[in-house]
Amino acid sequence: MPVTRAQRAARMREMSGVGTDGVLRVTAAEARRLAIAAQRLVPPRGAPTRRGVLEILRDLGFLQIDPTNVVARSPLLVLWSRIGRFDPALVEGLLASRDLFETASLIVPMSDLPIHSATMRAYRAATSGQPTRFTRGSLEGAGGGTWPERAAAMLARNPQLRRSVLSRLKRDGPLPVTAFEDRAIGSWTSGQWDDDRNVSMMLTILQRRGEVVVAGRRRGQKLWALANGWLPAAAPLSGAALARETATRALRALGVATRTQLRRHHAFGTQVTRAALDELEGKGLVRRVTIADGARAWSGTWYAPGDVVEQLASVHRSWEERTTLLSPFDNLIADRARTEQLFSY
Structure with a gap:
């Protein structure tokens, strides 16, 4: 017997914890996994190629530059955690090619x-x-x-x-x-x-x-x-368009976040506004979620991308435990307050 659209939606609601009131409820463990997956720290690994490095940069939004260089420079460590062994010259090549x-x-x-x-x-x-x-x-x-x-x-x-x-x-x-x-x-x-x-x-x-x-x-x-002649011509985004784009990109990079956490995203956060989040939510591109750690709901208003139900389904299907080392400046843990709330350390 064919599965109807309503039945499929009901199954997705059951999987993702959507109640009849339409509020998406996720567990703390699911929130952590959404954050980890958004940061490209789950299989499959990125390819150790120019294209693979560039794809990771576009998903994360940035690599933080820091002079600390004990094992390797922080940008290289961030990529290594997601790719594994790769040629550091790939980054220099992408900078040289602009x-x-x-x-x-x-x-x-x-x-x-x-x-x-x-x-x-x-x-x-x-x-x-x-x-x-x-x-x-x-x-x-x-x-x-x-x-x-x-x-x-x-x-x-x-x-x-x-x-x-x-x-x-x-x-x-x-x-x-x-x-x-x-x-x-x-x-x-x-x-x-x-x-x-x-x-x-x-x-x-x-x-x-x-x-x-x-x-x-x-x-x-x-x-x-x-800069004139080296950077390509690009009209700056402004106003509502800038706020929408930065909110969308920051949320995609973080997976799940409060507005305060979105505004702390190094590459996009300063332009994120409440009005932009409300507009994106109205269009279904952003969704509010409630995160529960056992019986206790986390404080604050949390947001996730509009396709978070599909993301949760993917996480449930393909999650694999793995261990990797992270730079202290890794994008996943750079926001210390968010790290403590998500991972309790």
Whole structure:
């Protein structure tokens, strides 16, 4: 006897824990598995190829850059946890071919340039004394404490340093930081390791403004170039379109999350808004879920992608226990508060 659409839907509701009220209820174990699966940490592994690496980057949204290098650099460890053995030159090759590019703290897919261009544009406005809809906190975080107020002061005190850097790059770039003369009148002062590193911090500020880019490395040292001509032309997303895209991408990368957790996603989070989540929910592209750990429901409003029922069915069918090592900066556990709530450690 053929299975009707209603019967199939009822079976899916039973599998996924959907009640008659339409609220999707998942267990804490299922929430953890959704998060792990979204992070590409379940079989099948990614392929150790250019295409395989790029696919993982597009799913995760970013690799965090960190100078710590005991076993290997953090971006390589994140990929190793998902691919296994691979040639690190694949990442350098994707950067060289401009399939990937660097922000002040992340390696990101070039296909996401319209998203990151929006942040660059907002930072450029904020450091030029122009109004921006981005909140103060959303433009902090990356780049050695180069939040807008401090960066604006550095630019205002040192217009000649900015001009000389850009002029030299136009004439001779790409160049390492050591190729520039320090013409700063007012030194960069943060009370941290970067005090008086005026050229380095100017380059970081200009990178966040979208004026310069890291065009490669020579013996581990960044080579800087003008962004104009190196980055492809890409109209920044803005307004509601930007908020919808970033909310969708952040949720796909996290699997299940609260709005606060979505806003902490390094690549997309700062643009996520409640209005965007409500709109996506109304279209069925996002779904609210209740997560229960035994008899106790987790606090907060949790969201999952609109196809979460199908994702749960896939997880139930194909879940395999496996062990892998994670970098302390791995995307799955980078948000410490979320890690503690999901995994209780």
